[in-house]
Amino acid sequence: MAVLGHMENQGSSIITALGAGSGIDFIQLASDLSEASFEPRRANLENRNTALEAQISSATLLRSSLNNLARALGDRVRNGDLSPQPSLGNSAIADVTTTVGIAPQGNYSLEVSQLAQSQTLASQSYGAGTDLVGEGTLNIRFGTVDGTSFTEDTEQDGLAIEVTADDTLASIAAKISTGSDGKLFAYVAQGSSGAQLVIKGEDGAQNGFVLEPVSTGSLPSGTPGNLDYLNWNPASDSGELRQAAQDAVFNLDTVEFTSASNTVTGLPEGIGLTLNETNVGAPATLSFNANDGAITAVMTDFVAALNDVVLLLNEEASGLGSTLGNDSGARGLRADLSSLASEIVMPGAEDGEPSTLGDLGLSITREGTFQLDTERLDATLASSPDGAAAMFTAGAFGVFATIDGLARENTLFSDPGSLGGSITRYEAQIDRNEERLSRVADNQESLRNRLTRSFIAAQSNVTQSQSTLSFLQQQIDAFNSSN
Known part of the structure; x- marks a missing residue:
């Protein structure tokens, strides 16, 4: 540049x-x-x-x-x-939703005979949540509990929770909650009878479960401190089962439906339900205006x-x-x-x-x-x-x-x-x-x-011409002066 x-x-x-x-x-x-x-x-x-x-x-x-x-x-x-907009004759029975893009018409009858619920177990009593539970493996299988029988759901993976000699009732509760990927929630309840391990599953009949511990501890079998003290199945239940897992059951226009959850989708005309109460023998009218x-x-x-x-x-x-x-x-x-x-x-x-x-x-x-x-x-x-x-x-x-x-x-x-x-x-x-x-x-x-x-x-060119002209002018001037 x-x-x-x-x-x-x-x-x-x-x-x-x-x-x-x-x-x-x-x-x-x-x-x-x-x-x-x-x-x-x-x-x-x-x-x-x-x-x-x-x-x-x-x-x-x-x-x-x-x-x-x-x-x-x-x-x-x-x-x-x-x-x-949905209108339910007895609004306490359920909350009703509709699917965008679908306009339900007419009237329906809704009768809820059973709500979905989860299995709840409360273990036999310990002195405190800090008590040791014994070493071994706590196996948990999922399936359907029906009276004194249990039918495993082979589609669900069971759990095998490793329990060390240092694990307490509180620490094993934490292992159950974190190791089950949300399928179970466990905590220690310190009540009038002492400390009890409470385990709750997911809603739905197929989400029941049994506890099958394999103990490697030295304490006598069936006593606190031996892991098999937490054993539970419906045939040996002695009051630990506080709530059984079950499906929701309801009739829509007299047609029976079941659901593992109280939140139900996929019903005719894009209707969705969140079941809240039962109304056996008193069907509620569902209409859309x-x-x-x-x-x-x-x-x-x-x-x-x-x-x-x-x-x-x-x-x-x-x-x-x-x-x-x-x-x-x-x-x-x-x-x-x-x-x-x-x-x-x-x-x-x-x-x-x-x-x-x-x-x-x-x-x-x-x-x-x-x-x-x-x-x-x-x-x-x-x-x-x-x-x-x-x-x-x-x-x-x-x-x-x-x-x-x-x-x-x-x-x-x-x-x-x-x-x-x-x-x-x-x-x-x-x-x-x-x-x-x-x-x-x-x-x-x-x-x-x-x-x-x-x-x-x-x-x-102009400059050259001017130079030539100047030279000639000088010559002329010189000639004139000489004469």
Whole structure:
């Protein structure tokens, strides 16, 4: 760079010397002429890029507004409050949930005859939790306890807990809890009868268990301090079993179901239950009712959000003078919005059931804005509450699917007729213009160099002519003086 700078200074000195007081800066003149030659084209490209960037910004705003509308509506649908709400005649029996995307209908009877519970054992008594339990291995197997019999569940891995000579009642409780990977929980209860090891399993009939210690200690068998003092099976039970493991049993519409847990899923129509109490002989009625208030509220918000999109569309794409006045993506969005109220969103709806957004009260004014026809919405909710609720699911059809599809179709970067396609097109034009600006800069620099060389050569010729003219003038002056 230092060499280049030296050459430029040298060229300037040469021109200044050759200029011989002419007052002309040929370096600046060459730069000014080359810049003036290319300024119109460069300014046109830069102005075009500024306009394209504004178009990208406007299309991005519209694209974001559509995606935000679809996202917000999806959140409301997935929240579940727009689906039919469950109502249980005896609410103390169970808590009821529904699956997003499924709208249960009709009434069901629910009768709970048995709750799921876990097996609980309380060992024979020790003096204190610090008492030694004896050395050996405490084996635990899982399965079903039925009266005095035990049937092992071979699908469940048993436990083999190593017990050292230093283990106490408290330390073996900790080993059981940590070694069972959550299947068992053990602790020491210091009650009026002394210290007892309490062990609790998981809910469900197959989660019962037996204790089968193998002692290597020296104390007499069957006494505290010998590990076999913790032995337990249903045939030898003498009061250690405080609660038997069992499944939940209930009837839904007189059909019997069993569950290892009181939290039950996978029932018909996406119904879920958390069983709390039994109601043998007194079935409770489970019904599902449309949440009219929530549907009206979401339609009100939906119309307001649509009008925000329309307002933005009018600001950015109304007429040829606007940023997106001649944009195909903006025109496509306007066309889609104009037919939105009449679009069928529930193609499988039966005659008389709501199938369009217009059936939910959506209408469009002459000015192209949206409004909510509350009378039509109320009539739909009154005549077909289940059909209206079914339109607010996360399935393949419905209000959300329609708006989500509208957003996707109008924002795809790969579709030249969408807002996303417009953004892609404008960005490509900017890239091409940047390449042209680069070529303009190269051509301008090439012209400046040519002009500089030309001016140096021309000035050199002028200087030589001036020198010759000066010599001749001297000769003439000398001749005149001699005469």
